[in-house]
Amino acid sequence: MFIKKNVDKWNQYQHNPTNDPDETAERFITLVDDLSYAKTFYPRSKVTRWINSIAANIYQSIYKNKKEKYSRVFTFWKYELPLLFKKYHRLLLFTFLLFSLFVAIGVFSSVKDESFIRGVLGDRYVDMTEDNIAKGDPFGVYKSDNPFTMFVQIAMNNTFVSLLMVMGGILVGFGTIYAMWQNGLMLGCFQYMFFAKGLGLQSILVIWVHGTLEILSIVVAATAGLVITQGILFPGTFSRVDSFKRGVKDALKIMIVLVPVFILASFFESYVTHLMSNTFDTQKNSGLPIWGSVVILSVSLFFIVWYFVIYPIRLHKNGYHIQKNGVLKIPVATA
Numbered sequence: 001m002f003i004k005k006n007v008d009k010w011n012q013y014q015h016n017p018t019n020d021p022d023e024t025a026e027r028f029i030t031l032v033d034d035l036s037y038a039k040t041f042y043p044r045s046k047v048t049r050w051i052n053s054i055a056a057n058i059y060q061s062i063y064k065n066k067k068e069k070y071s072r073v074f075t076f077w078k079y080e081l082p083l084l085f086k087k088y089h090r091l092l093l094f095t096f097l098l099f100s101l102f103v104a105i106g107v108f109s110s111v112k113d114e115s116f117i118r119g120v121l122g123d124r125y126v127d128m129t130e131d132n133i134a135k136g137d138p139f140g141v142y143k144s145d146n147p148f149t150m151f152v153q154i155a156m157n158n159t160f161v162s163l164l165m166v167m168g169g170i171l172v173g174f175g176t177i178y179a180m181w182q183n184g185l186m187l188g189c190f191q192y193m194f195f196a197k198g199l200g201l202q203s204i205l206v207i208w209v210h211g212t213l214e215i216l217s218i219v220v221a222a223t224a225g226l227v228i229t230q231g232i233l234f235p236g237t238f239s240r241v242d243s244f245k246r247g248v249k250d251a252l253k254i255m256i257v258l259v260p261v262f263i264l265a266s267f268f269e270s271y272v273t274h275l276m277s278n279t280f281d282t283q284k285n286s287g288l289p290i291w292g293s294v295v296i297l298s299v300s301l302f303f304i305v306w307y308f309v310i311y312p313i314r315l316h317k318n319g320y321h322i323q324k325n326g327v328l329k330i331p332v333a334t335a
Contacts, residue, residue, distance in 0.1 A: 106188020169228030
């Protein structure tokens with residue numbers, strides 16, 4: 001009886017939109033009332049989802065032309081990017097596990113043969129690090145007379161490496177995976193080098209102040225590259241060209257969020273890591289307190305996990321999603 005009484009009205013609202021603002025408002029209020037009733041008595045009904053979709057379309061028609069300062073930027077960062085990450089969560093997990101495997105290979109190879117470290121990092125870098133350790137300044141590599149110059153160079157290098165990973169997706173993923181292989185081996189060897197010298201905990205407190213954001217962002221950048229690969233290999237219902245274009249578009253959106261993250265990681269490495277290296281310098285022993293490193297490291301890890309994993313899942317569960325035409329779908333709140 002509920003459907004029979006209202007189905008003509010719902011069809012009219014859906015297929016015959018009006019430009020009259022008063023009529024639009026009246027329709028929206030009526031639909032919200034119907035939706036509240038339907039959700040109360042028929043929460044799992046297809047009709048309930050249908051009414052919600054009609055109400056949502058009217059809601060968007062009311063607010064899509066509302067001029068609000070920075071509204072588009074706000075929506076992009078708050079909804080579109082997180083929902084894009086939700087779309088590629090499985091690919092993100094695969095990339096993280098693959099990168100972790102490469103790091104583990106670097107560690108395992110270093111344990112079996114320490115000369116492997118020199119083959120990956122180079123004799124010059126290893127000799128310099130060993131000299132610093134002998135002098136009681138194990139993390140002296142992070143010290144620079146001009147932190148700002150170091151900041152600019154690191155930011156540019158991280159951005160360049162990320163772009164290579166993304167563009168490597170065009171080569172059916174081989175370029176991206178090769179870049180992951182190189183960086184994973186370097187990280188594994190680099191980290192093992194300090195653990196082998198009994199400086200494992202200190203290295204975590206110093207290196208991962210910036211490394212938490214930097215390394216996890218590299219994993220996200222590699223995911224963006226594999227998004228392009230997925231668009232090429234698995235076009236689904238789209239033509240291969242259209243699927244490739246969609247993959248490139250999504251990958252570039254992902255790269256947008258990495259720019260400020262890399263800038264922040266470069267700032268940490270140039271200024272904060274520099275202070276932390278003084279903390280474990282036996283000659284100075286004056287720098288950032290250990291609790292400061294723990295706070296920065298924990299907050300960085302929480303941000304990455306929350307924004308890329310937890311928050312997108314929460315948005316999706318609350319009914320937010322990106323439609324096939326790229327339009328953000330916002331659920332209608334009901335009493």
